[in-house]
Amino acid sequence: MTNDNFVFDAIIIGSGMGGLVTATQLAAKGAKVLVLERYLIPGGSAGYFENHGYRFDVGASMIFGLGKNGTTNLLTRALDAVNVDLKTIPDPVQIHYHLPDKLDIKVDRDYEKFLQNLTAYFPQEARGIRRFYNECWQVFNCLNSMDLLSLEEPRYLMRMFFQHPLACLGLLKYLPKNVGDVARRYIKDPLLLKFIDMECYCWSVVPANMTPMINAGMVFSDRHYGGVNYPQGGVGIIAQKLVEGLKKVGGQIQYQARVKKIIIEKGCAVGVELANGQIYRGKRIVSNATRWDTFGKLIPVDKIPNNEKIWQQSYEKSPSFLSLHIGVKSSILPNDTECHHILLEDWAKMTTAEGTIFVSIPTLLDPDLAPEGHHIIHAFTPHWIDGWLGLSANRYEAKKEAAAWRIIERLENIFPGLDAGLDYLAVGTPRTHRRFLGREDGTYGPIPRRKLWGLLGMPFNRTAIQGLYCVGDSTFPGQGLNAVAFSGFACAHRIAVDLGIG
Numbered sequence: 365m366t367n368d369n370f371v372f373d374a375i376i377i378g379s380g381m382g383g384l385v386t387a388t389q390l391a392a393k394g395a396k397v398l399v400l401e402r403y404l405i406p407g408g409s410a411g412y413f414e415n416h417g418y419r420f421d422v423g424a425s426m427i428f429g430l431g432k433n434g435t436t437n438l439l440t441r442a443l444d445a446v447n448v449d450l451k452t453i454p455d456p457v458q459i460h461y462h463l464p465d466k467l468d469i470k471v472d473r474d475y476e477k478f479l480q481n482l483t484a485y486f487p488q489e490a491r492g493i494r495r496f497y498n499e500c501w502q503v504f505n506c507l508n509s510m511d512l513l514s515l516e517e518p519r520y521l522m523r524m525f526f527q528h529p530l531a532c533l534g535l536l537k538y539l540p541k542n543v544g545d546v547a548r549r550y551i552k553d554p555l556l557l558k559f560i561d562m563e564c565y566c567w568s569v570v571p572a573n574m575t576p577m578i579n580a581g582m583v584f585s586d587r588h589y590g591g592v593n594y595p596q597g598g599v600g601i602i603a604q605k606l607v608e609g610l611k612k613v614g615g616q617i618q619y620q621a622r623v624k625k626i627i628i629e630k631g632c633a634v635g636v637e638l639a640n641g642q643i644y645r646g647k648r649i650v651s652n653a654t655r656w657d658t659f660g661k662l663i664p665v666d667k668i669p670n671n672e673k674i675w676q677q678s679y680e681k682s683p684s685f686l687s688l689h690i691g692v693k694s695s696i697l698p699n700d701t702e703c704h705h706i707l708l709e710d711w712a713k714m715t716t717a718e719g720t721i722f723v724s725i726p727t728l729l730d731p732d733l734a735p736e737g738h739h740i741i742h743a744f745t746p747h748w749i750d751g752w753l754g755l756s757a758n759r760y761e762a763k764k765e766a767a768a769w770r771i772i773e774r775l776e777n778i779f780p781g782l783d784a785g786l787d788y789l790a791v792g793t794p795r796t797h798r799r800f801l802g803r804e805d806g807t808y809g810p811i812p813r814r815k816l817w818g819l820l821g822m823p824f825n826r827t828a829i830q831g832l833y834c835v836g837d838s839t840f841p842g843q844g845l846n847a848v849a850f851s852g853f854a855c856a857h858r859i860a861v862d863l864g865i866g
């Protein structure tokens with residue numbers, strides 16, 4: 365079946381946050397936009413599922429970009445652009461770290477309080493700590509002073525250089541830098557450097573020497589500026605609202621619409637074919653799937669452009685996660701429990717499977733996500749898909765259960781009584797993430813194979829195939845909701861200029 369007589373301005377494959385920001389931005393500019401989503405609801409890894417009266421976030425619940433001021437509040441801006449908004453709940457302590465060597469550190473929303481908490485453990489490094497985090501603020505202040513759009517659009521770049529020369533030079537200086545090099549200029553204490561590694565690892569899934577300074581500037585400063593704010597109703601609300609806005613401005617979305625292939629004619633992407641045979645044609649095609657899914661599945665292996673093969677020599681798939689979606693009796697959590705926790709008992713295991721445990725308890729901010737008298741605890745830890753393949757159904761279930769109880773046993777150290785208070789448990793593995801999110805091997809996104817030059821190696825939105833763009837965490841600046849929102853703004857900007865509507 366074909367639909368040749370109607371050509372969309374842009375077809376977006378996938379309704380993750382990257383895809384939805386691209387779609388809403390383009391539709392708001394008057395483009396005819398179609399979003400094709402393989403799943404039943406929008407959001408991808410920022411989606412949700414419901415069971416037993418609980419509404420669980422699929423991915424991390426720590427949300428940046430919903431602040432009120434500046435230019436880096438990209439989720440707020442994306443919602444505003446299509447005349448929708450949502451209520452948010454500020455998170456007073458952004459992370460409570462439970463680390464080896466008895467480091468029990470809280471990242472308070474208030475910057476000075478956070479510095480005090482950290483300095484209390486490392487008084488001899490007081491000056492270095494302040495100088496390091498202040499340098500992160502320099503990056504953030506540069507970003508937060510300008511409109512954030514496509515770095516592939518020369519007129520925008522010239523305008524930014526003309527209007528904000530110092531901020532642009534600052535960003536250019538930091539683009540090739542990693543956190544580890546900057547931190548080691550100010551900090552000597554090996555334990556404190558391990559803490560900085562964890563500060564990076566818990567969102568970039570690589571230690572400080574491989575974490576781009578630009579991204580650290582965003583995360584380490586915005587948590588004290590716009591802050592971490594939880595969307596009332598759960599993370600999935602953001603995508604639902606963006607879809608509501610998309611429709612308001614004339615865009616379309618179809619669910620259960622899995623794109624099987626991107627149609628290339630004379631070297632140019634001109635349309636897509638769905639698994640059910642339906643064909644849609646578009647002037648521009650955008651893939652919100654991962655790079656491994658885009659180049660290898662949607663584009664056949666023999667047509668993968670050379671530059672993509674070269675990129676894959678520098679970046680690899682990060683691990684996926686083992687996720688425990690837990691419902692517990694409220695009585696097991698003391699009243700002053702924080703929403704997000706990081707647990708690690710042995711520094712040597714930080715980057716290994718089941719080493720670091722990430723915990724979010726979103727019901728401390730939004731109690732309506734669980735039945736009365738109950739909380740949600742979402743605990744997740746890195747896991748690679750390899751160990752989950754080739755198992756019989758029974759062995760797969762048994763492996764899931766064993767892994768889940770290992771995690772629960774460790775969580776008992778910070779939440780005593782968890783086991784006894786358990787009301788509901790659903791376990792997701794890398795296979796679950798692969799299946800429901802359509803991400804190869806369930807990967808969380810690309811990570812450098814070795815130490816690289818900051819963000820310089822991350823591709824922008826255009827690809828070597830004319831008419832085909834990528835958006836989401838496989839593009840500059842990588843993982844994180846606010847990061848993929850940036851990639852959405854940039855992608856829509858570049859396409860709008862290409863279509864003559866930007």
Ligand SMILES: NC(=O)c1ccc[n+]([C@@H]2O[C@H](COP(=O)([O-])OP(=O)(O)OC[C@H]3O[C@@H](n4cnc5c(N)ncnc54)[C@H](O)[C@@H]3O)[C@@H](O)[C@H]2O)c1
Binds near residue numbers: 653800801808842844
């Ligand atoms: N707290 C947080 O910061 C937080 C929370 C959730 C998610 N995230 C971030 O979101 C990022 C991912 O966002 P994203 O926009 O890159 O992608 P995504 O993986 O979330 O979304 C991609 C979407 O494309 C769909 N899709 C894939 N292949 C398809 C096909 N062939 N046909 C139709 N649909 C298809 C998927 O179903 C999914 O909905 C992650 O890096 C993660 O860091 C962050």
Ligand SMILES: CC(C)=CCC/C(C)=C/C=C\C(C)=C/C=C/C(C)=C/C=C/C=C(C)/C=C/C=C(C)/C=C/C=C(\C)CCC=C(C)C
Binds near residue numbers: 424425515533578580
């Ligand atoms: C000439 C040229 C090329 C440039 C001129 C200079 C210029 C204008 C440069 C501009 C650069 C720009 C615009 C860069 C923009 C960068 C942005 C917007 C980066 C944003 C990064 C956001 C990140 C990394 C957000 C991450 C968020 C989180 C929290 C991710 C994940 C969280 C978890 C997995 C776990 C949560 C933890 C717990 C404890 C549960």
